[in-house]
Amino acid sequence: MPSQHVLVLNCGSSSLKFAIIDANQGDEILSGLAERLGDESPLLKYKYNGTKQQLSLPAGSAHQVAILQLVTLIEQLSLTNQLVAVGHRVVHGGETFTRSVLVDEGVIAAIQATSTLAPLHNPANLIGIEVASKAFSDLPQIAVFDTAFHQTMPKTAYLYAAPYRLYREHGVRRYGFHGTSHYYVSEQGRQILGLTKENSRIICAHLGNGCSVTAVLNGQSVDTSMGMTPLEGLVMGTRSGDIDPGLIIFLSQQLGYSMAEVDTLLNKHSGLLGISELSNDCRSIEEAAANGDAQAQLALDIFCYRLAKYIASLVVPLGGLDALIFTGGIGENSDLIRANVLKQLQFLGLDCDSEKNTAARFGQAGVISSDTAKTVALVIPTNEEWVIATDAARLAQEV
Template sequence: MKILLLNAGSSSLKATLVDQHAGIVLAQAKADWAGEATRYEFIAQDGVARTEVVAEMRYCETVRRFLSDLRQGQSPGLSDLSELAAVGHRFVHGGEYQTSIQITPEVRSHIEQLRELAPLHNPSSLETLAAAEAELPDVPHIAVFDTAFHSTMPPEAYTYAIPTNWTRDWGIRRFGFHGLSHAYCSRQAAKMLDRPSDNLRLVICHLGHGCSASAVHGGQCVDTTMGFTPLEGLMMATRSGSIDPGVLFHLQHHQGLTAEEIEQSLNHDSGLLGVSGISADMRQVSAAASDGDKQARLAIAIYVHRVRQAIGALTVTMGGIDALVFTAGVGENDAEIREMICSGLECLGLELDSKTNAACRPDVDIASESSRARILVIDTREDETMLREVQAVMGLPAGGSGKTKVEP
């Protein structure tokens, strides 16, 4: 009994094959075409990473290539496609769905209608689904939603101050995203602190290409920075984050921009890229800032300012904080950004240990010994949350160690 997990991003696809009984990973692959060349990496159970630059490869080609690689070699991860119990698919926006669900034509139709609310991700997930269903037509396909973890928010957190009929008739509300990551980090933080989750107050900062922060109290999300779409909230790589709606009206009335042009700019041309004029990659922006580029420095200052604001607001929402969590690409790997964010948070009881922070590799506590609250850096594992959700939908017992990462 094996489970295939497919996690489609805006310019990448991660695939993971898990042994259901043992609860371990048999193989992983990732295709990434964000740069000038497409890179494909395959890691078999031996932990050896095989990376190559390949020709045109997108979602369909990656699914086929991974399934082919799984059946190669002396000890194939998948001897026959009949060994698959299910395929799990990550969808950023689930709309009205608050739990994972087996995909039917009706479910697919509902997700299709949400394309424009998550334009960087839902279309790629649908393309991946179509490719997987073509290759594996007899295997159950399960949709796992990033929005589901945030469905525990109270009405005062998810309701916008807009006419009631907009909310009631048109479903306009805050949903929240990156839920697979926030859910995993919530569980992992409780383990690291050796405390039950039901009395923990966590602020989780998922800082990657997309960025969001959440307040998790007692293992449940009570608030988050993203809203009706993933565009709201923190400054991101190419997304603006929250902006005064009046700016949009001004651009339409006085600059002649169309709704489509504004949407394109706010999703693809803003954030780190828009302010710095250099890159959407924090590493390149930081390098330029170190060389004295004023716009790069401003981009980082705005980024840090927005995250610090969110941490303060979410902490007050819970009446305090027991641990601050950093995760995702920037959160896990950029010690300088973490230190800038934590500077001044002593008022919340958060004191960083600079030496531990500079040398850390997840999963680790980087708070000083005297800090009243802890500061954790956690290697997020969305695939582990996906596995749990697929097992629940299929009625399968959680197996083995639950390790869902092949270590090279």
């Protein structure tokens, strides 16, 4: 089968993650990250043919400059003519998009209309689409949405118990995120275990600086932990996850916080960082806890307890559980977190094989539950970029 190379762009609020991927094999031809965009010393780091390089960008460079520098790099490496499409990760598709789409003016307008639901990400995603469309004017541009996979959730799962008019008039509802990751690992898990798509009950735990769990019934998302924004749900690196909404009122009325300060507090100063008062990096917190730091240990305990409680709750929409999958930076690499969570879920037929659990790290997939466990637990490295690449290549063929 001939190669189908796709340029994948993931524009964050102050970063640009990119890769050229063979959609057929999943091989990364080029990969990298432009970081600290808008700051005094932005950098573009990349890996090509096993060699890592980095380029300095002019002070204050934003996404446009980074993408143009990437275009120049791709041309210098003689990779341009091999591309069949550009795939764009778009964080929020609202209710408009239930699958990946070929970008046109209508799609751009719909993404713009949804930007109020993701003000830090959708505008950056649109910049990526605009600049790439000009730089690669002869290539199809494909938008792949974080929220699309969760559009199969029923109203009982996605509606808030707020006045219905807020949903009808303003789209206030739960949307869910990390959709490409949950889709990818649930499909991989189903194939590894030999489960049919028509008879599979899987829970996926995507654990990184952002964390979410999703219930996947017969290949479809039926509930997930993140909501209208990525703030809802689990304890995360710097995000609080679920809180009493009255806390926002208390912070505002009693402590004098502005809404901007509340937003910063809950999104950037909470979670593992807020509890540990040390770091948002799970590795640093685990190391501190091992050295006797009680605050770090408390952060890990709360993280694992909330995760286990959420996983247990998602068995309800599934009516049972065939497999639990861990993925993401923490999910793939922290055997300590996995063991702690599985210990709390033994009543679901889950357990942890210590030797298998220790072996499944640093990109190594595998079953981590014992041979006698009634429910299987696995580690599966996620590959959101390959999902984007395969969708982009498929849609490009239809143009």
